[in-house]
Amino acid sequence: MTGKDEVAGGARAQPRRQLRGQQRIELILHAAAAVFARDGYDSATTNAIAAEAGISPGSLYQFFKNKGDIAHALADHYAAQLTALRGEVFTIDSVFDASLPDLVDAVLGPLVAFNLAHPGFKAIFARTDMPVGLREAVAPIQVSIHQSVAQLLGLVLSDRQPDEVARVATVAIQLVRGMVPLITDATGTERDALTAELRSVLLGYLRQQLT
Amino acid sequence: MTGKDEVAGGARAQPRRQLRGQQRIELILHAAAAVFARDGYDSATTNAIAAEAGISPGSLYQFFKNKGDIAHALADHYAAQLTALRGEVFTIDSVFDASLPDLVDAVLGPLVAFNLAHPGFKAIFARTDMPVGLREAVAPIQVSIHQSVAQLLGLVLSDRQPDEVARVATVAIQLVRGMVPLITDATGTERDALTAELRSVLLGYLRQQLT
Amino acid sequence: MTGKDEVAGGARAQPRRQLRGQQRIELILHAAAAVFARDGYDSATTNAIAAEAGISPGSLYQFFKNKGDIAHALADHYAAQLTALRGEVFTIDSVFDASLPDLVDAVLGPLVAFNLAHPGFKAIFARTDMPVGLREAVAPIQVSIHQSVAQLLGLVLSDRQPDEVARVATVAIQLVRGMVPLITDATGTERDALTAELRSVLLGYLRQQLT
Amino acid sequence: MTGKDEVAGGARAQPRRQLRGQQRIELILHAAAAVFARDGYDSATTNAIAAEAGISPGSLYQFFKNKGDIAHALADHYAAQLTALRGEVFTIDSVFDASLPDLVDAVLGPLVAFNLAHPGFKAIFARTDMPVGLREAVAPIQVSIHQSVAQLLGLVLSDRQPDEVARVATVAIQLVRGMVPLITDATGTERDALTAELRSVLLGYLRQQLT
DNA sequence: CATGAATGAGGGTTCATTCAT
DNA sequence: GATGAATGAACCCTCATTCAT
Numbered sequence: 001m002t003g004k005d006e007v008a009g010g011a012r013a014q015p016r017r018q019l020r021g022q023q024r025i026e027l028i029l030h031a032a033a034a035v036f037a038r039d040g041y042d043s044a045t046t047n048a049i050a051a052e053a054g055i056s057p058g059s060l061y062q063f064f065k066n067k068g069d070i071a072h073a074l075a076d077h078y079a080a081q082l083t084a085l086r087g088e089v090f091t092i093d094s095v096f097d098a099s100l101p102d103l104v105d106a107v108l109g110p111l112v113a114f115n116l117a118h119p120g121f122k123a124i125f126a127r128t129d130m131p132v133g134l135r136e137a138v139a140p141i142q143v144s145i146h147q148s149v150a151q152l153l154g155l156v157l158s159d160r161q162p163d164e165v166a167r168v169a170t171v172a173i174q175l176v177r178g179m180v181p182l183i184t185d186a187t188g189t190e191r192d193a194l195t196a197e198l199r200s201v202l203l204g205y206l207r208q209q210l211t
Numbered sequence: 212m213t214g215k216d217e218v219a220g221g222a223r224a225q226p227r228r229q230l231r232g233q234q235r236i237e238l239i240l241h242a243a244a245a246v247f248a249r250d251g252y253d254s255a256t257t258n259a260i261a262a263e264a265g266i267s268p269g270s271l272y273q274f275f276k277n278k279g280d281i282a283h284a285l286a287d288h289y290a291a292q293l294t295a296l297r298g299e300v301f302t303i304d305s306v307f308d309a310s311l312p313d314l315v316d317a318v319l320g321p322l323v324a325f326n327l328a329h330p331g332f333k334a335i336f337a338r339t340d341m342p343v344g345l346r347e348a349v350a351p352i353q354v355s356i357h358q359s360v361a362q363l364l365g366l367v368l369s370d371r372q373p374d375e376v377a378r379v380a381t382v383a384i385q386l387v388r389g390m391v392p393l394i395t396d397a398t399g400t401e402r403d404a405l406t407a408e409l410r411s412v413l414l415g416y417l418r419q420q421l422t
Numbered sequence: 423m424t425g426k427d428e429v430a431g432g433a434r435a436q437p438r439r440q441l442r443g444q445q446r447i448e449l450i451l452h453a454a455a456a457v458f459a460r461d462g463y464d465s466a467t468t469n470a471i472a473a474e475a476g477i478s479p480g481s482l483y484q485f486f487k488n489k490g491d492i493a494h495a496l497a498d499h500y501a502a503q504l505t506a507l508r509g510e511v512f513t514i515d516s517v518f519d520a521s522l523p524d525l526v527d528a529v530l531g532p533l534v535a536f537n538l539a540h541p542g543f544k545a546i547f548a549r550t551d552m553p554v555g556l557r558e559a560v561a562p563i564q565v566s567i568h569q570s571v572a573q574l575l576g577l578v579l580s581d582r583q584p585d586e587v588a589r590v591a592t593v594a595i596q597l598v599r600g601m602v603p604l605i606t607d608a609t610g611t612e613r614d615a616l617t618a619e620l621r622s623v624l625l626g627y628l629r630q631q632l633t
Numbered sequence: 634m635t636g637k638d639e640v641a642g643g644a645r646a647q648p649r650r651q652l653r654g655q656q657r658i659e660l661i662l663h664a665a666a667a668v669f670a671r672d673g674y675d676s677a678t679t680n681a682i683a684a685e686a687g688i689s690p691g692s693l694y695q696f697f698k699n700k701g702d703i704a705h706a707l708a709d710h711y712a713a714q715l716t717a718l719r720g721e722v723f724t725i726d727s728v729f730d731a732s733l734p735d736l737v738d739a740v741l742g743p744l745v746a747f748n749l750a751h752p753g754f755k756a757i758f759a760r761t762d763m764p765v766g767l768r769e770a771v772a773p774i775q776v777s778i779h780q781s782v783a784q785l786l787g788l789v790l791s792d793r794q795p796d797e798v799a800r801v802a803t804v805a806i807q808l809v810r811g812m813v814p815l816i817t818d819a820t821g822t823e824r825d826a827l828t829a830e831l832r833s834v835l836l837g838y839l840r841q842q843l844t
Numbered sequence: 845c846a847t848g849a850a851t852g853a854g855g856g857t858t859c860a861t862t863c864a865t
Numbered sequence: 866g867a868t869g870a871a872t873g874a875a876c877c878c879t880c881a882t883t884c885a886t
Contacts, residue, residue, distance in 0.1 A: 167405070619838075
């Protein structure tokens, strides 16, 4: 037992340190997200992230072993928040007998909102060609997201083979990944219109899966 | 008698030279496409492209003034081929009264084939966050593609406003951009299945635009 | 107790850091001067400067943004020292009613000594054709030197038009610029003899301006 | 006997070739002079010289083994013309009993005219810090020029030791070298004024040598 | 001999990462 | 732990020089 994620354990040992460290990590991740969003992952420099975080480059490497590791941690960070999102969707009363439009709306609304609130997210997730360091970092999270979506889709595609459901999940995710940058880059009514289109796309696609 | 440029013995400048130059350019573009596809645009180095082409770094710069210029030329190269593709689609007899499925098939088949044949294409086109040098290189082609698609969609969405057609075109392109990497990365039946899904996505989406 | 910055214990930011930085800058400038003197400005490489300074190439760029910037800083460095020299000359009691020979001696002695002590000086200043980066770097200092000399000459050529004084200053500077490399390249009695010749040149020239 | 500079030998063997070769060499030297004058020796590229000459880079190396060799040949070229100049000065009737001003004028006028007519001259001669390749190229000519000047000065400084005359020659040359760029860069009356100043400098200097 | 494409060593510069303080 | 100066490999690009045609 390494004592890493004890659930009920109060503050023991060096609470101050761990706390500061955790704060520091979040500070860095926040900065990294901002820089990734601003410059793109490849063009983002670790020095720029440190500067954005108001810390020294050396401190960055106290918590992360390299640039890819920052992306990895950031991916984990987002994964946790998405898991929370998933929890909310799944706790919707009607999820098990919801209509398809309701289901899509239930997922899409929070998802778009999430992307707008976290511009760093798409900077590391919504890419079609990932550099080596980044792919490894986000791969586990991709899987996790895929599982969530597949699970959700399993509810409405209950008569399909698991591999078929998996594929539909893959496709649905990819559609969203493709559209989200368009949506977040747009503003005002155009953004709303594009969001509506994405909804339409997903509905159109999934409806055909039901027949 | 090489039987190559013996047509009429006119006073054409340096056919041999220009020919070699053109061949060289295509050699480089081919190499660049391979390296972009393998490493991604950002990670691709000009030295790696030169090595892939079996030439020296300096030779690259006889034809291209920098890395972005190579991307630009490659984009033009693809644009020309896509224009040819478009020509074929538009010359289909039934294009003006084709059914939606036929139209989608007419476009999608060649498009997927094109992407499979040219793995470098998606490396420079199917990105959501482009570095500055790349964006400038591909922007004109993006516009050209969008126009072609919008023109095609205008045929089936003849009662819609131009800006709506434009948006549908944008969305359709983005859907394809998102799905293509998935398709080209897959193999065998999975690839076929994903291609079918993309077809389904587009059909589902466009059908809803018709109502 | 290092006995260096223990003056009053004020809240000065990072004296150690800044000190090291300042030392480093001077180390680099010293190395640059040596390399410029040895290889000439154009042939001098930033890597050679770094090697001469015993540091890594990257460290240069922590302090200077490019090669021209090093030349610029070196020019400023020399300018400051020349300003000090000028101060000494001007504080000579008899400057306002000095004889021409005394005045020339008062300037020339320190100037030659300065050039001997700083071989990098002539490498960036005593050139007739400057590359672009270098010209920009030294231009301000050229102007400053010219002003100083013109001011001094104005004392002995009080009845001449300003533009004439300016021209005499230009010529005098150019004569020194031309002769200094000769002097510094020579050794022993030959150097002394050449210095005496320069003195003779200036005296002969300026005397004619007085008549 | 290598048959290189046969004085009276008419055109034998391959007159056409040698002629063309000689023309080519002069073409290149002319171009090199222009490029050296425009860009400076260091920044001048052999490709730029070839382009200026309207020939291929490869042809350049048929006649010159490297960049320094071009400078060397150009220096020889100028040396020959200066020798002709010297011949004219020496054939002046009164050279042996001319007054100092007349002598200076006799030399300076043609010299300034020569520099104005051949802007490439100062680009390779009027430098205080020469890159390795250039120094070797111009050194022999420097010596030759020095000898001519010393010879001329020997006429007016007949009672001085040879080494003293040599030094005066060195200084006089250096004064001219320093001033010429100033003069050629200036235009109109300012150029005339600076030329007059140079005359004054030389006269002032040499007069003091006579006493 | 002329050509000009090809070469490749090397230059200036950047930046992920380390380490003395 | 924190710092930020230092590192140095590697990048893009240039250009003197060569060589197949």
